[in-house]
Amino acid sequence: GNIAGLDPQRIGDAAALVDDLKLDSLSLLEIGVDVDLAFKLNLPDERYKEIRTLPQMVELVEQRLGELAGVPTGAA
Incomplete structure (x- = not known):
């Protein structure tokens, strides 16, 4: 939705x-x-309350998708 x-x-x-x-x-x-x-992230709502910019949202999604895929945090 918009x-x-x-x-x-x-x-x-x-x-x-x-x-x-x-x-x-x-x-x-x-x-x-x-x-x-x-994205099926299953993060608590509190994590989204910390987001202030679009890049922060993207970083959170990428980090969580990496965690779910078993990629070590900080790996490129």
């Missing part, structure tokens, strides 16, 4: 979720839940 009501094409790669996109804590949690379900 939680924030924003055009994805207008969101920069390094966007700050709260400052740039004006998302509130509930919207951040909804996005986290959607991401969690889409």
Whole structure:
């Protein structure tokens, strides 16, 4: 769904979720839940409350997918 009501094409790669996109804590949690379900991450909701930028979200998803695949943390 389109939680924030924003055009994805207008969101920069390094966007700050709260400052740039004006998302509130509930919207951040909804996005986290959607991401969690889409990638089957099974992370606690609290992990998504820490996310402030799109790069942080990407890093969290990549790290968790690596963990689930058995790739050591920090491996490239």
